[in-house]
Amino acid sequence: MDGTETLVVPSYPSRQAAVIDMAPGATALLRGRADESKCREAARTHKVARTREAVRARGVTRTREVIQTREVVRTRGVVRAGGVTRTREVIRTRGVARMKVAVIKESAPGERRVALAPDAVTRLSAKGLDVLVESGAGDGAWFPDSAYAQAGATVVSRDELLAGADAIIMVGKPDTGLVPRLRSGQAVIGMLAPLTDPELAATLAKAGVTAISLDGLPRTLSRAQQMDALTSQSNVAGYKAVLIAAAAFGRFFPLLITAAGTAKPAKLLVLGTGVAGLQAIGTARRLGAVVSGYDVRPSSKSEVESLGATFLELKAVTSAAGEGGYARELTDEERRAQQAELSGHIAAQDVVITTAQVPGRRPPLLVTEDTVKSMAAGSVIVDMAASALGGNVAGSVDGEQIVTENGVTIIGAGNLPSTVPTAASSAYSRNMTALLLAMASDGALAIDLSDEIQAGVVITHEGSVVHPATAALLTPGTTGGASQ
Numbered sequence: 001m002d003g004t005e006t007l008v009v010p011s012y013p014s015r016q017a018a019v020i021d022m023a024p025g026a027t028a029l030l031r032g033r034a035d036e037s038k039c040r041e042a043a044r045t046h047k048v049a050r051t052r053e054a055v056r057a058r059g060v061t062r063t064r065e066v067i068q069t070r071e072v073v074r075t076r077g078v079v080r081a082g083g084v085t086r087t088r089e090v091i092r093t094r095g096v097a098r099m100k101v102a103v104i105k106e107s108a109p110g111e112r113r114v115a116l117a118p119d120a121v122t123r124l125s126a127k128g129l130d131v132l133v134e135s136g137a138g139d140g141a142w143f144p145d146s147a148y149a150q151a152g153a154t155v156v157s158r159d160e161l162l163a164g165a166d167a168i169i170m171v172g173k174p175d176t177g178l179v180p181r182l183r184s185g186q187a188v189i190g191m192l193a194p195l196t197d198p199e200l201a202a203t204l205a206k207a208g209v210t211a212i213s214l215d216g217l218p219r220t221l222s223r224a225q226q227m228d229a230l231t232s233q234s235n236v237a238g239y240k241a242v243l244i245a246a247a248a249f250g251r252f253f254p255l256l257i258t259a260a261g262t263a264k265p266a267k268l269l270v271l272g273t274g275v276a277g278l279q280a281i282g283t284a285r286r287l288g289a290v291v292s293g294y295d296v297r298p299s300s301k302s303e304v305e306s307l308g309a310t311f312l313e314l315k316a317v318t319s320a321a322g323e324g325g326y327a328r329e330l331t332d333e334e335r336r337a338q339q340a341e342l343s344g345h346i347a348a349q350d351v352v353i354t355t356a357q358v359p360g361r362r363p364p365l366l367v368t369e370d371t372v373k374s375m376a377a378g379s380v381i382v383d384m385a386a387s388a389l390g391g392n393v394a395g396s397v398d399g400e401q402i403v404t405e406n407g408v409t410i411i412g413a414g415n416l417p418s419t420v421p422t423a424a425s426s427a428y429s430r431n432m433t434a435l436l437l438a439m440a441s442d443g444a445l446a447i448d449l450s451d452e453i454q455a456g457v458v459i460t461h462e463g464s465v466v467h468p469a470t471a472a473l474l475t476p477g478t479t480g481g482a483s484q
Contacts (some may be wrong), residue, residue: 003351005243017381018451024203035235035333055376062166063290067407076417084460097443097444098128098129098130098164098443098444099128099129099130099167099440099444099445100129100130100131100132100164100165100166100167101116101124101129101131101132101165101166101167101436102131102132102133102134102161102162102165102166102167102168102169103115103116103131103132103133103134103137103138103148103169103170104134104137104158104161104168104169104170104178105134105135105136105137105158105175106137106140106170106172107175107178108172108175109170109433110174110399110415110418111140111171111415111418112140112141112418112419112420112421113140113141113171113417113418113421113424113425113428114138114140114141114143114171114425114429115137115169115170115171115189115425115428115429115432116131116133116139116169116189116429116432116433117138117141117143117425117426117429118138118143118147118148118150118151118153118427119151119219119429120429120430120432120433121148121151121152121153122152123433123437124433124437125152127360127440128440128443129436129438130154130429131148131152131153131154131163132153132154132155132156132160132161132164132165133145133148133153133154133155133156134155134156134157134158134161135155135156135157138355138425140421141421141422141424141425142421142422143422143425154321162181165186165189166185166444166445167186167187167188167189167436167445168182168186168187168188168189168191169189169190169432169436170190170426171190171308171428172190172191173190173191173192173193173197173200174188174190174200178369179203179204179207179436182204182207182209183207183208183209184201184207184208184209185208185209186210187208187209187212187445188204188209188210188211188212188226189212189213189214189432189436189470190212190213190214190358191213191214191215191229192211192212192215192459193213193214193215193320194211194213194216194252194459194467194469194470195277195359195361195469195470195473196360196389198465198470198473198474199474200430201459201460201465201467201474202465202474203217203264203448204459204460205392205460205463205464205465206463208462208463209443209460210447210458210460210461210462211367211458211459211460211461212435212439212445212457212458212459213230213457213459214227214228214230214416214432214435214455214457215230215359216456216459216467217229217230217453217456218451218452218453218455218456218459219231221452221453223453224453226267226430226431226434227431227432227434227435227438228431229427229428229431229432230430231275231390232424232427232430232431233417233424233427233428234274234275234276234277234279234355235276235279236416236417236420236423236424236427237276237279237384237413237416237417238275238276238277238278238279238280238355238384239279239280239283239420240307240413240416240417240419240420240471241276241280241281241353241382241384241413241416242268242283242284242287243283243286244285244382244411244413244416245268245353245380245382245411247349248380248382248401248409248411249266249350249351250378251263251266251350251378252265252266252288253266253268253288254287254288254289255264255288263288265288265290265293266290266350266351267289267290267348267349267350267352268284268289268290268291268292268293268349268350268351268352268385269292269293269294269312269345269346269349269351269352269353270284270291270292270293270309270352270353270354270355271293271294271295271342271352271353271354271355271356271366271367271392272294272295272355272356272357273293273294273295273297273303273304273339273355274295274300274302274355276355276384277293277295277353277355278293278300278303278304278307280353280355281293281304281307282307282310284351284353285307285308285309289351289432291307291308291309291310291311292304292307292310292311293311293312293344294311294312294314294342294345296338296356301313312340312345314338314341315341330452335364336364338366339365339366339368339371342366342367342371343368343370343371343374346371346374346375347371347374347375347376349375349379350376350378350379350380351379351380351381351382352367352379352380352381352382353381353382353384354366354367354382354383354384354385354391354392354393355384355385356385356392360469360473361387361389362390363385363386363387363389364390364392364443365390365391365393365394366392366393367381367383367392367393367394368394369392369394369395372393372404372406372408372410373405373406375403375408376407377406377407377408377409378407378408379407379409380408380409380411381393381396381408381409381410381411382411383396383410383411383413383414384411384413384416385413385414385484386398386399386412386413386414387414391412393410393412394409395410396410396412397412398412398413398414398415399412399414399415400412403415407412435457437478438453439454440454447461449461449466
């Protein structure tokens with residue numbers, strides 16, 4: 001296409017058609033005559049031009065549809081041809097840039113997830129977003145490069161990806177090797193954990209990078225539910241935690257009555273009944289265990305009981321419900337009272353799964369060393385809150401399985417979604433797609449900090465740390481002009 005649109009005026013009696021050639025930004029040329037001074041009505045629309053082209057990926061040639069969005073400006077004008085005056089539309093076109101979204105290969109140890117699944121590429125492309133995928137990005141989740149290419153994405157090297165991307169999407173945080181290669185004006189979208197790593201936010205702000213973190217999403221907004229990556233990944237984690245516990249436990253979970261005798265069902269306690277905890281309860285119930293659950297938020301009682309489990313009520317701690325659907329941090333006095341009362345209940349369990357976390361803070365210690373010593377040999381504890389900051393269980397280490405002197409197995413399981421990579425990636429991809437489509441407009445991210453969702457997820461923009469909670473954690477002068 002050379003940028004010229006042709007207008008044909010319909011034939012008149014005993015007259016040939018008049019033709020107008022229009023060039024972008026140029027005066028109309030009329031084969032016949034056109035009076036531009038009388039143009040009086042204009043409108044703008046968008047049209048999509050589709051062409052077919054051959055694409056080679058790993059030696060295989062495929063045909064794909066290439067979509068070019070063009071802004072079409074229509075102007076009403078008077079056309080005179082052969083003495084007859086009629087009003088016709090004069091059309092010129094102007095290209096509209098398409099935003100390039102880049103899927104990078106995760107580099108964190110043991111991370112097998114990918115930020116975008118192949119089935120999301122078509123949806124993004126239809127909305128005017130081009131997708132670049134780093135070669136091998138989906139291998140850990142069993143999404144080969146060929147699947148992305150068939151969906152319409154362009155598979156590239158990391159160098160090509162960083163050079164062409166407007167927004168780089170990922171599951172975790174950019175590593176120390178990636179951050180210096182980001183350029184001003186680019187966006188990075190992932191689970192950036194700014195409340196536990198505010199220095200990363202300061203570095204990105206100084207580089208002029210817009211940082212968007214899905215773990216800051218306000219979870220109580222109904223329109224944000226499709227974007228809620230914490231919920232989708234917690235569902236996966238709660239399911240897998242029970243399977244890990246069952247594999248480590250030396251007996252059956254369900255009641256079994258056989259000719260060789262009767263096996264009693266396992267008694268399982270879930271501490272923290274948010275999304276992960278409720279999924280753990282449901283999965284354990286399906287495996288036949290006798291399940292109970294505890295949470296500092298009294299509102300979770302009905303949810304626990306709806307799954308067929310028993311809700312454990314403590315007298316020592318009152319409600320600790322916080323903002324945004326999270327639990328608040330307990331005071332030191334409340335924590336000591338909670339630990340003391342929980343100890344007796346935990347000692348009677350065969351399996352304990354802990355999920356309690358407070359955003360940006362060290363996870364609360366729920367199972368003390370003395371409590372672990374009171375448990376029977378063969379008992380299993382899965383600490384889903386285990387991280388570099390600590391965990392819910394004394395002695396737990398993220399990514400490690402420990403057996404204590406009294407025979408209790410403690411499993412530090414802080415990144416369980418990575419162990420179910422296909423399901424976790426597919427869910428995360430839907431969250432990411434919903435967020436991108438909500439924020440993208442006219443070929444770019446439309447940052448609007450007055451929007452409730454964006455106020456929660458946008459961490460840095462235009463050289464400043466704009467997320468209040470993150471900015472409050474930084475000392476003055478570290479953000480390169482960050483608003484404090």
